[in-house]
Amino acid sequence: MADMYTINPATAAKGLNLLADEGILYKKRGLGMFVSSEAKEKILFKRKNQTLKRLVEEVVLEANRLQVSNEELLSMIKALQTKEGNQ
Numbered sequence: 181m182a183d184m185y186t187i188n189p190a191t192a193a194k195g196l197n198l199l200a201d202e203g204i205l206y207k208k209r210g211l212g213m214f215v216s217s218e219a220k221e222k223i224l225f226k227r228k229n230q231t232l233k234r235l236v237e238e239v240v241l242e243a244n245r246l247q248v249s250n251e252e253l254l255s256m257i258k259a260l261q262t263k264e265g266n267q
Contacts, residue, residue, distance in 0.1 A: 202226075 181196075182189040196213055199205040204219045216222075243253045 182192040185192070196205060200207060200213065202222060203216055204222055205213045206216050207213050240253070248256075
């Protein structure tokens, strides 16, 4: 993997170990690493509760700076959701 992405082998190993610590990967002694059956759910949960939450916080702070009301902000979000749902 390190060769494929031209990164330090220790960095690749650290990344794989972090994924194993989070339960996304699991190790089978002598066979290698495998993706767990719950990997997708764990990744989605983490993205919702970290990445998406941070993005929402940034949007709310910017809306407050621009004096956008809650109703106007929600309307913008709903309009985007509708637009994205139709594509």
